[in-house]
Amino acid sequence: MVSVMAPPTRRVAFDLARQSVRELNQFLHGDLNQVQEVLVKNPDGAHSLAVGLNAPVRVDIGGHAGYYAAGMNKLATVVVHGNAGPGVAENMMSGRVEVSGFASGGAGASAHGGLLVIRGDAGLRCGISLKGADIVVGGEVGSFSAFMAQAGRIVICGDAGDGLGDSLYEAVIYLRGRVRSLGADARVEPMAERDHAAVRELLAAAGISHPSSEFKRIASGRTLYHWNADAGQSY
Amino acid sequence: MATMPADAIHEPPSNLQREESASFDRHIINYIQRAAATGLYEIRGLGAKRRLPHFDDLVFLGASLSRYPLEGYREKCSSATVLGTRFAKRPVKLATPITIAGMSFGALSANVKEALGRAATEIGTSTTTGDGGMTAEERASSKTLVYQCLPSRYGFDPDDVRKADAIEIVIGQGAKPGGGGMLLGQKVSARVAAMRTLPEGIDQRSACRHPDWTGPDDLAIKIKELREITDWQTPIYVKVGATRVFHDVKLSVHAGADVIVVDGMQGGTAATQWAFIEHVGIPTLAAVRQAVDALEDLNKKEEVQLIVSGGIRTGADVAKALALGADAVSIGQGVLVALGCNADSYLQHGQHLSATADYAKLGTAPGYCHHCHTGRCPVGVTTQDPVLEQRLEPAVGARRVRNYLQTLTMELTMMARACGKQDVHHLEREDLMALTIEAAAMAGVPLAGTTWIPGRGTNL
Numbered sequence: 001m002v003s004v005m006a007p008p009t010r011r012v013a014f015d016l017a018r019q020s021v022r023e024l025n026q027f028l029h030g031d032l033n034q035v036q037e038v039l040v041k042n043p044d045g046a047h048s049l050a051v052g053l054n055a056p057v058r059v060d061i062g063g064h065a066g067y068y069a070a071g072m073n074k075l076a077t078v079v080v081h082g083n084a085g086p087g088v089a090e091n092m093m094s095g096r097v098e099v100s101g102f103a104s105g106g107a108g109a110s111a112h113g114g115l116l117v118i119r120g121d122a123g124l125r126c127g128i129s130l131k132g133a134d135i136v137v138g139g140e141v142g143s144f145s146a147f148m149a150q151a152g153r154i155v156i157c158g159d160a161g162d163g164l165g166d167s168l169y170e171a172v173i174y175l176r177g178r179v180r181s182l183g184a185d186a187r188v189e190p191m192a193e194r195d196h197a198a199v200r201e202l203l204a205a206a207g208i209s210h211p212s213s214e215f216k217r218i219a220s221g222r223t224l225y226h227w228n229a230d231a232g233q234s235y
Numbered sequence: 236m237a238t239m240p241a242d243a244i245h246e247p248p249s250n251l252q253r254e255e256s257a258s259f260d261r262h263i264i265n266y267i268q269r270a271a272a273t274g275l276y277e278i279r280g281l282g283a284k285r286r287l288p289h290f291d292d293l294v295f296l297g298a299s300l301s302r303y304p305l306e307g308y309r310e311k312c313s314s315a316t317v318l319g320t321r322f323a324k325r326p327v328k329l330a331t332p333i334t335i336a337g338m339s340f341g342a343l344s345a346n347v348k349e350a351l352g353r354a355a356t357e358i359g360t361s362t363t364t365g366d367g368g369m370t371a372e373e374r375a376s377s378k379t380l381v382y383q384c385l386p387s388r389y390g391f392d393p394d395d396v397r398k399a400d401a402i403e404i405v406i407g408q409g410a411k412p413g414g415g416g417m418l419l420g421q422k423v424s425a426r427v428a429a430m431r432t433l434p435e436g437i438d439q440r441s442a443c444r445h446p447d448w449t450g451p452d453d454l455a456i457k458i459k460e461l462r463e464i465t466d467w468q469t470p471i472y473v474k475v476g477a478t479r480v481f482h483d484v485k486l487s488v489h490a491g492a493d494v495i496v497v498d499g500m501q502g503g504t505a506a507t508q509w510a511f512i513e514h515v516g517i518p519t520l521a522a523v524r525q526a527v528d529a530l531e532d533l534n535k536k537e538e539v540q541l542i543v544s545g546g547i548r549t550g551a552d553v554a555k556a557l558a559l560g561a562d563a564v565s566i567g568q569g570v571l572v573a574l575g576c577n578a579d580s581y582l583q584h585g586q587h588l589s590a591t592a593d594y595a596k597l598g599t600a601p602g603y604c605h606h607c608h609t610g611r612c613p614v615g616v617t618t619q620d621p622v623l624e625q626r627l628e629p630a631v632g633a634r635r636v637r638n639y640l641q642t643l644t645m646e647l648t649m650m651a652r653a654c655g656k657q658d659v660h661h662l663e664r665e666d667l668m669a670l671t672i673e674a675a676a677m678a679g680v681p682l683a684g685t686t687w688i689p690g691r692g693t694n695l
Contacts, residue, residue, distance in 0.1 A: 021463065022463065022467070025463045025464075025466070026466055029466060047456050047459060047460065048456075048459055048460040048463040051460050051463050051464050052393055052396070052397075052463065052464030052465075054393070054394075054397075066456075067448075067453075067456045067457075067460070068447070068456070068457070068460040071460050071464070072393035072396070072464055074393060074394075086447065086448070086453070087447035087448065087457075087460075090446070090447040091388060091391055091393065091447075093392065093393060093394075106446055106447040106448075109388075109446035109447040110388035110391060110446050110447070112392070112432070125446065128446040128447075129387070129388055129442060129446040131388070131432040132432060147446075148442055150431075150432045150433060151432050169432075169433060169434065169437075170434060225434065225437040225438065226420065226437065226438050227275075227419065227420075227438040
């Protein structure tokens with residue numbers, strides 16, 4: 001309920017059937033002049049929609065997005081009302097990116113901060129090289145997800161494919177479903193109270209409800225942190 | 236005891252008892268012994284050490300009766316260089332075609348990064364970040380800074396993308412095409428670890444493929460994303476390690492690169508497996524020609540600029556690379572040597588202090604050292620150690636690198652004038668001859684004294 005005293009929300013619409021992605025991005029990079037919401041009509045799977053944002057604006061993409069939707073996002077909230085192509089929210093620094101449908105490969109790749117919510121399934125390599133962002137996937141994730149993930153948290157409400165968490169560093173995965181196979185150095189660990197709290201916090205932020213007790217924690221065994229444990233042997 | 240008959244033939248001691256095997260020479264025996272003792276391959280810094288066909292195997296045909304030379308010190312010879320004219324609205328403009336190659340903060344100390352920035356700014360050229368992100372020191376000291384986008388994406392930050400004068404997407408590097416970066420625990424200091432979001436002191440092995448794209452069609456889309464983020468202002472370079480250069484350069488052009496960087500196998504590294512350094516990739520000399528052939532084949536020679544790196548040391552090397560068709564070169568190891576790499580002493584508060592004891596601790600000596608990977612650089616160049624890094628004073632380093640780049644630029648213009656050119660970019664293949672059949676074949680220039688280019692017939 002909007003307060004009577006609040007100024008009206010300033011909204012702008014872009015129709016990509018008539019305007020270019022370049023016009024959209026240049027507008028979003030410019031002085032937004034108190035524009036708070038931007039609606040993108042007819043995205044039609046275009047690549048690089050709403051990339052490199054650096055302001056607390058909300059962008060609603062009214063349909064499917066191609067590669068790198070909301071890439072390198074800072075501060076902004078970007079919602080894809082449809083499916084997203086590879087690399088959605090790649091290298092996000094802060095803010096929030098949401099996909100109402102499915103996301104393709106490399107979702108949230110190398111993201112440093114912010115929250116990525118994918119309501120459907122995510123493809124291969126979800127959260128690869130993650131560097132501190134949080135990811136919540138409502139459905140399944142494909143194989144090699146969280147490969148070399150360094151920091152951050154990934155909540156997976158469905159199943160995971162092969163090689164989950166291969167060569168993990170300090171990132172933590174919370175998995176509700178089954179995993180086809182864990183990657184090198186990834187291991188299942190007991191859920192501590194702080195893990196339950198983390199799952200509750202992230203699910204609440206995503207607006208998804210599951211009991212935290214249904215999740216297991218997967219983290220790094222840290223056996224790959226140092227080059228060959230046998231090094232220095234001598235015969 | 237039998238006495239020797241006076242007419243017996245004298246038998247010399249047999250050399251067969253001390254004959255070294257070519258296949259199992261002392262070097263290989265040592266390699267096998269070491270492998271057997273440790274069970275681990277050797278990692279080291281710098282580039283290929285074996286003898287390779289190189290720019291030394293080419294000579295210039297100076298002007299004479301059929302060509303008209305320019306006066307060495309009186310007539311103008313431009314070395315101005317512009318990179319990124321294809322799509323970027325704001326191309327990189329340099330006073331010399333000699334740039335400083337990407338080397339990470341982590342591999343190098345912050346002092347060194349600052350020294351490189353200061354030297355490059357004074358000379359009017361660019362420096363390049365490396366794996367691990369952009370430091371405030373190098374952004375502040377470098378007028379023109381190229382920001383690398385690497386597979387690891389350590390410290391990759393859109394704010395730095397916006398601050399960069401050019402973006403270099405690194406597909407591979409000459410020292411290890413197909414391999415990812417490596418930084419051993421001794422160099423993963425608190426600051427380096429924080430910049431890379433890694434635990435302090437771990438042996439860091441970077442990814443060898445980019446996390447959000449695979450293949451040339453994806454790369455085209457990735458380049459477009461970077462262009463959108465930078466509003467099409469900033470030049471985008473693509474750097475490849477020299478392997479299938481002809482194809483890689485063509486694919487990079489198709490993907491939309493403004494500038495292509497080709498790094499030959501002599502290119503250096505802070506830490507890589509020995510076998511990788513010496514046995515993967517092709518020599519810079521062969522790579523230049525393949526890259527130029529690819530650009531000429533696409534009729535993009537004037538539109539897409541080519542930067543060549545990997546073992547460029549002298550002004551003559553630069554001149555030859557340009558004559559073969561490069562628009563600029565990048566130097567890493569030469570710059571490190573200018574800073575003091577492999578010198579027997581370092582300058583501290585105006586005094587030369589001996590570093591030989593510290594080389595000895597690494598089991599080496601000045602002139603042979605490649606221990607960048609240990610982080611124990613005796614002259615304070617490739618280290619994160621708080622004591623050792625003090626051995627490189629930024630002001631001293633900056634002066635030495637400036638002098639080095641200035642010398643190379645002067646040699647370059649001198650050679651261009653001798654060949655009758657008013658602009659270093661006018662040097663051309665026809666100015667070169669090869670001294671060996673190998674170099675003639677690789678560079679595609681005639682063997683000196685002949686019109687013969689092996690593999691290309693005769694050049695009449």
